[in-house]
Amino acid sequence: MSTQLVNDVTFELDGYHELEVTSDFHIMVEKNKQIELLLNEKGNLKIKGQITLDEGSRCNVLFMNECDDLQMDLEIHQKRDSNIQAGFYELNENTSMINIQSHLDEEGASVTLVKSSITNAKKRYDIECIHHAPHTHSEMKNFEISNENADYKIRACGTIEKGAYQSQSHQMSRILTTSDHQRSEAIPVLLIDENDVAASHANSMGKMDDDYLYYLKSRGIKEEQARELLTLSYLLPISEILDREETKEMLTQKIRSRAGL
Incomplete structure (x- = not known):
């Protein structure tokens, strides 16, 4: 059961939390703390958010967009040796406009952003x-x-x-x-x-690789099932954002259902 996310919340203890996003917010993670967050977004939202990580802190956060319409501006700020993994999960058929700026402000900070979506709408x-x-x-x-x-x-x-030497920036x-x-x-x-x-x-x-389809079919898998499995491979990485097994299983089931499996 998720609780409403108030405008400003500071996490001073390790743990897992489910929160419902209803308005602008600022999440702060204290020094050397480890936090997992599942943030539920529903309805029509036009919001600004900020996540701030203190030195040595770790935050795994997953945004579940189940909105009819979502406009979100998100800023992330990180101090020395902090780590954040943030996932953005969208399996809905509704409009989204999302802007994210992640600032690695101090030495040793690291960020991983994973976005997974399936749509026939405007994103x-x-x-x-x-x-x-x-x-x-x-x-x-x-x-x-x-x-x-x-x-x-x-x-x-x-x-x-300039001055951010021996840094790495990769995208796919x-x-x-x-x-x-x-x-x-x-x-x-x-x-x-x-x-x-x-x-x-x-x-x-591009479209599905015919070689992959041929390989799966040669192993006795019907073409429709092969297409569903390949679809699933695009969506499942989002389930690895959070470590909590119950949440990972819930996400996997939602993805399998959306992919028709």
């Missing part, structure tokens, strides 16, 4: 990880299934500022299209102002 995402300090690490993983009538666009940007987008009557676009961006860094991006877009 817009703008995600940026900004390295302000050395020895910081960011990773963006985007998984999308665009069905008929989908209008999907994502911009993923890794920014490494995989878009599976199931219809000729859809529009999908992925825009990878790297803005690098430092020499001693590692950065990369990888994009793939």
Whole structure:
């Protein structure tokens, strides 16, 4: 059972929490604490959020978008040696406009952002990880299934500022299209102002690979089941955001149901 997320909440103890997002919010994780959050979004929301991690803290947070319409601006700020894994889960057929800025403010901070969606509606995402300090690490993983009538666009940007040496910024987008009557676009961006860094991006877009389908069918799996299994492979990474087994099982079942399995 989730409780309502108030405007400002500070976590001073380790643990798992389920919260319902109803308005603007600021989540703060104290020094050296380990927090898992499941944030439920429902209804029509136009919100601004901020997550702040103190030194040495760890936060795994999953946003479950079940809104009719969602507009969200999210900022993440991290101090020294903090770690956040944030997942954005969307299996609905409704409009989303999501902007995320992740600021790695101090040395040793690391962030992983995972987005998983399946839609035939309009979705817009703008995600940026900004390295302000050395020895910081960011990773963006985007998984999308665009069905008929989908209008999907994502911009993923890794920014490494001058002085953020020995930092790493990596991103990957995989878009599976199931219809000729859809529009999908992925825009990878790297803005690098430092020499001693590692950065990369990888994009793939298209229909299901006939070789994969052939391989599965050669193992006795019917074509419809093979297509469902390949669909599932695009969506399941989101279930790894949270460590709590009950929550992972719930997410897996929701994804299997949405994929028709």
